[in-house]
Amino acid sequence: MDPVIVVGAGPVGLTLALALARQEVPSVVLDEGPGKDEQRPARTVVLREDTAALLERLTGAALGEYGVRWAGWRSLRRKQVMNEITFDESGPAAPLHIAQHVLTGALRAAVADEPLVKLAVDSRLDAVEQERSGITAHTRGPRGTWWRGSYLIGCDGPRSTVRKLQDIRFPGRTAVERHAVAALRVELPWEGRALLHRMPPWRQSGPSAVEVTARPLPDGVWRLDWLLPPGKDLVTPEILVTRIRETLAGWTDGSTPAYDLLDTGVHVVHHRLARRWRAGRVFLAGDAAHLLGALGTQGLDEGLRDADNLAWKLAPAWHHGHHEALLESYQTERRAAIAARLRAADQALPVLRGGGGLRQMVPGTARGHDALLTEGHLGRGPLGAPGGYADSPLAPPPSEGEIQVDTAPGSPVTDVRVTAEDGTFVRLRDRLGRGALLVVLIAPGTGVWDRKHWVSAGVMPRLAAAVTALPHPAELLVAEDYPGAPAHSVLLVRPDGHLVTALSGVRPAELYAAAQAAVGGAAKEKAEAASSAR
Template sequence: MTVDEAARVPVVIVGAGPVGVTAALLLARHGVRSVVLERHRDVYPLPRAVAGDDEIHRILQAAGVGEEFTAISRPAGGLRLLDARHRVMAEFRRSRQGRHGYPQSSMFDQPELEGLLRAELARRPGCELRGGVEVTGVGPDTAGPVRVTYRDDTGDHELWAEAVLGCDGAGSLTREAIGGLWEDLRFEERWTVIDAETTGPVRCWEGVDQVCDPERPGTFMRVNDTRYRWEFRLRDGRQTVRELIAPWLPPSYDGDFEVVRETQYTFRACVADRWRGGRVFLLGDAAHLTPPFVGQGLCSGLRDARNLTWKLARVLRQGADERLLDTYESERRPHARHVVRLAVVMGWAMTGGQDGAAATRRRVLAALCRVPGLTELAGRDLGRPLTAGPLVRRGLRRSLAGAMCPQPWVSVDGRRSRLDELLGDSFTILTGAEPSPALSALARGLGVRTVPVAGLGDGGTLAGWLRAGRADAVLLRPDRVVLDVVPTGGHDFTDTAAWAPLLHTTRGPQPPPRTVEQSLLRSTAP
């Protein structure tokens, strides 16, 4: 067993999938060094996740690959429900410009995304990826340093970390180490997934098709110019790929057609009963498994990373209260559970189920799809506000607390950028009114910027958002969630005493170098 002083690191991340690497990049933005341990030496080459929403695009922007992801992704038109004869029952349209500043839905190839993330990781001096290793142990899960053991070609090694992030998938060793168990949300189906390349005339539209046929439910989408995906629930007997995809190709098509991957998955709906043991945390599939019917599996994992990393950085680098880390599970677990349950409901509704009530459910679904406005309502994004808690003050009706701030393009001193690039990685007070003396004093005490929305050149987007939420000002967390609100006509936040102690730090921050956009805020700092 090899151990030396170099084996002591702030954070060890188990798993170098999109969630683990994104977590490392976000930690680096906050000045926290990490070591990522991964059993594969290179990016796993076969496609898996293919869909994401505008919120995860915003998270990838924070990780440093937002524009690169734009280049490899394709905006998707939304979701269509088809009957067994492939007639359109309903459409759920998605906008090309969501509230987070990106298309509401995008298609992409996961290996390409992972390549972008790993390339960015290699450019960050505070991040280290060790591939081709097998993690053999994590623990103990105490408040002190956590021991991580792993094996590579040279033998057995150990690291001691201030925190460990388990991003190691459904069969997570990290979850086992903290004694986490699955809460079964009662959905399990075997599906076959087919990824294919062809330049042939595939019948498709610019979104996802869901065939609501209990005999052979299926999902179909175009990923890019030549890549397509089909998913079918398995039945007794076996159909060939050509038999399964025949409805989408011309009869007797004999042109180019390459099956990139054909595999079987068991779709499950589960949430871990605990996401934290001391300084060991679960993220992504280690914490929750989501059926694919609302395209939120990867999205939920990236939300985990965004929620946890700024809190962990504040504790590790600034000595914030350890209780701040408790809010990770209390905020993310209810939201993840909601998404998983929604995926289960949508799955049963869209596939028709396998029991005697399937026909009834299909008739009810068809009737609901004809209700005016319902499809527009169902097409809204899934990033619903966080539930009330220590870092989400929900004292007022229609409060913005817990919601994410929209991200328009802004312009300061003639320079245009997205809002998040302007605000940087810290807390921010956005205000639509002249700050009161109490608010200015609080800003100075917390060491946060006060940014008037009137001077941002965003076409009134943020001012309108504040008015609709009946707020004169909001306190944004580093993940762009509204922590607290100054109500219209008010002078201060609604309940400072409830959250300020969690953010109190025992030492000054050591921020990473300021970007050009961040430096523009000097003129608006208190």
């Protein structure tokens, strides 16, 4: 079987290649550049808990050593504190802020150690031909050649050559937001805490900035973003330096502290969504498929979720033959999730970025706006939370034994401590991404027992037999508790960490039906039935 061709060696393309390798699928990554990334301290990414965990699984690196997990979040309006959040072990995990070139470097290092991934530098795609049995791609450059593959994934950014070669439209909105950006080494009064300051009380030079954000990086470096008004007003270096000095002085009671300016830029946010994410054996992922990023949201987060979703679906197709229902579900699930976030942003933008007038006089409006922006920056709510797949074609039909837990079907599961089949304690997220379904028994008290005392007791033998009989490889895990799950309930989890169903007790037939649906079996049967009816 020919390898999967991944076009683009950014974070999404490299993540996809590593995720495929973890499931023993070889790939070729076509990198149009020389294999090195420009160091831009002002170009950074904020990773949510699930995507940071995904990258740490794939790279084997503790990304917290290369970035900063926020100690807290603070938002101000003029001089008033609107919201203050401290991140600790009792609540949601802190976002991770890291320079993009550092993240890409960690991924490149992991790729260099992975024999199943071939990185081809100076290889710019210029042609794609596909037939029933596979894909042929041509690259130009010093090593221009033809490449043969089983599937081809376009992870080649907003100006995607893959998307253009497949004649896929990319409609949306241009310049939804513009930000002046600076990375500087400076000592600020709130070490390790991110800050959102709306309507700062000091005078701004140049185009007015009604909002400024400060996010910490390692070694005392901060990224500052000033939201600019609509239009194309030029932000000159002189204006930006004056703005930096004014902002720092405003945050430190009038005197500008010493700082070292490392990098500057203007970040323009676009909102776009490809009409199709698939054309036969060709798929799109990341910025090639969608652009978002207004109101504090992070586009790379969603691109990494694209890679995670697609990898586990390509793997069985590569190993066992083309599986149309499973492959088609990638576009259905991921495009719907991105469309929902774009709709939420489009609804919030006129409210948050509109003019003043009576709206500013309504009591509680400022706090409501602050809550919306906090959701975007912290990865919560409709603006920021990862999407679920409740309407997925892979969702199982309702069953008599189905119960409700705190995680809705189709949503990402909560990370809890589990006991693996060899008796070791691990985190649930550590078992994701291997291509296997996860079956989790909720059994309070087992954490203090030796494995030999409970593995053959109670419902375990019956459940183990049911797991062995499933139509897809599965791993049996035991957790002492799970939010909202009663004792002896059974959770079925997809390889990308989304809940398939929760059952009350061991129900082999219902577990089998849910597993079959989760890997496209039910959708495949429906398609075959519809075809025969015609």
